[in-house]
Amino acid sequence: MLEVRDLHSGYGEAVVVRGVSLDVGAGEIVALLGRNGMGKTTLIRSIMGLTPPQVRSGSINWRDESLLGLRPHEIADRKIAIVPQGRRLFTSLTVIEHLTMLKNARAKGGWTVERVFGIFPRLAERRHHRGAQLSGGERGMLAVGRALMIDPQLILMDEPSEGLAPVMVQHLEEIILGLKREGLSILLVEQNLYSTLAVADRVYVLETGQVVHHANVGELAQHTEILFKHLGVH
Ligand SMILES: Nc1ncnc2c1ncn2[C@@H]1O[C@H](COP(=O)(O)OP(=O)(O)OP(=O)(O)O)[C@@H](O)[C@H]1O
Secondary structure, three states: EEEEEEEEEEEOOOEEEEEEEEEEEOOEEEEEEEOOOOOHHHHHHHHHHHOOOOOEEEEEEEOEEEOOOOOOOHHHHOOOEEEEOOOOOOOOOEEEHHHOOOOOOOOOOOOHHHHHHHHHHHHHHHHEEHHHOOHHHHHHHHHHHHHHHHOOEEEEOOOOOOOHHHHHHHHHHHHHHHHOOOOOOOEOOEEEEEEEHHOOOEEEEEEOOOOEEEHHHHHHHHHHHHHHHHOOOO
16 A cells, blocks of 8 residues: 655755665554654655655655655545644644544545544543643544544554553554554554554664664564664663
């Protein structure tokens, strides 16, 4: 479904993503692991058409169509959503306003506000609260809910568990697995290794903008020395 080939992308003179190739299949959860500053966010933003960074060369194809040169809203029209790092919510808009701003009022089927409230009851309680009034966990839920409202087939999630309490991280894992069961594809950037191993099918490890390891989660769990070498974890 998503096919990235030999992608180079960066900021000004600095090329941060240096020749990355990766695939995300239908209904697959693929994780990008790597220490801070290795280029994960740059890669996610490049796929979504967000600038900066600027893509220098390589290809990004989605269902056999090139995404290069498309604007983020055109990419969203192709059913790709992003849960951006830091959530990027509007401080003065309410929960409901965030959820409805991208939904075509005439759209039929798919995700509705009520369905999002069904998986995140806390957001229902806070429906009239503004972005600035929400806790970190509530902001995280809203960022995921907002992404779902475009009825995505692929979600790019940039550290969705960042700042969440352990119980919420577990809830998020369940939601991610539920979305997979519905056939969604997810490209997940995650610092939380255990969360990654709990949900992902395959993992790419990035180091200074290059893929240095690619494995199924089962293989990775048996070769924890790889994680130690590239991620500095035990
Ligand atoms: N807007 C920008 N302008 C210039 N350089 C940037 C910009 N954003 C990121 N960089 C640089 O690109 C490199 C990769 O950053 P990136 O955010 O993609 O890493 P990351 O793997 O997602 O790490 P993190 O987990 O810290 O977000 C870093 O050296 C960073 O300083």
